[in-house]
Amino acid sequence: MQNISVFYPGWRVRVYASSPDISFLQSIMKNWTFVNFCDIDNLPPPIYSVRFYPVTMWRFAPLGDDQVDVMLSRDLDSEILKREYDAVSEWLNSTNKSLHVMRDHPGHCVTILGGMWGIRVTKPSERRRLKIIRQEMFKSVFNERSTRDDQTYLKIKLWPEFNTDFIAHDSFCCDEYNDSSPFPTRREDGKYVGASIFGSESPSDEIVTWECHPICRPENHTDWEYC
Template identity: 40%
Template sequence: MFGFAPKSVFDRNSSITYLYQLIADMNKLYPDWILRVYHDSTMESELVCSIECTYDHVDFCNASALGRLGSVSSFVPPKIWRFLPAGDDYVDIMVCRDLDSPLTLRELAAVDEWISSGKAWHTMRDHPMHFVAMLGGMWGFRPVLNRTFSKYVLQTILNRSLVTGYNGRGDQGFLLDNIWPHIQNQIIAHDSFLCTEPYSKNSRPWPTRRLPLSNDTNCFVGCSRPCCRPSKYPFGECPTACRPKNHTDWTMC
């Protein structure tokens, strides 16, 4: 959470509303996980105290004062702060999500399948426009399976001359350039539309079926609130190649 912009989708009030919605989703779907909220120095201490005292599974991390890392806010682009748990010695597993995206049972089923696979890395694509190797808010890593690479991730994030080149929306470029090339044999990707693209060689179908068109919902993993409510899908049927082999009848996969 950073740089609240008046009259934008991430103004202060909207961002705090998204945060409370995310906490509620966490309580339902990830009750044993810890939610880390990376933020800048504009976050009021009263709000931080109120939330942390109410929810024991929520930790706020001020990017201007991160313990032994000190202040990273002066050089690490804000959208990359949330990648820092991948390089934390005390983290065994982490997933990176957007503040304004709901957590869903569909996502949870994919995460559970990833964990069961024994692979260290996970990425998800659930929309025809998710045409990148790794979306900034739809991936996961198990540092406990590769502490050496975890240290590499942290060193790369803290490389001032490198990371400053990924400002603005450069978080996905950072992943593509510095992470993706090294993890091809350690990743699974759940992909509903783009499973035949060059970057999708390790893709697999989603383990759950999307609601059929007649249910009229605009829900997909990674959608921005308000979503997952009655509305038209923003896409059509998924390609046959991206459907489970034993469920090729899943036109909405």
């Protein structure tokens, strides 16, 4: 949360949880006034509740929300790095693309990772479209418990709608996804976007030691072996 307050001042964080969990979380996060806790059984219509959907898809509830113009989907156990912030800033300030995707590890070679993407709304028709996508995704997974449904349905439902209106920052998978862009800043200390820093089995899980392929490097920084 400290990094969020530094890199994303003025943004709101939504945490979706059940009432008992919210009571606990509020007690340990009471100093973070930018955090909103959303009761999964008391959400505004037309959602009302996400209890019967996989927990990894609760975070998709803001899609099409009338109060949300820009949404970032992140894992709670991942550190917010300046590297991520720089990529998000390039997306929002230097492009007009609606969808933002990041892949920053050799294991990230999927279309959209559940905790490494964002979307912005610039006109009412896009908001309506996102509401429909959200409804279709939730309808498809009702009463399912798989924690990998999020990436499956992002690929099936969201990607086809925005596959010509996106920017993907990619440091390892650009040979597979050749419409990718390099991260704008160099990797520091092996850290990568999306690393699980709270549930990792060893410190080595939190860093990447592979050199990135030359085609994944910025054109003006082909010397960045660790891009």
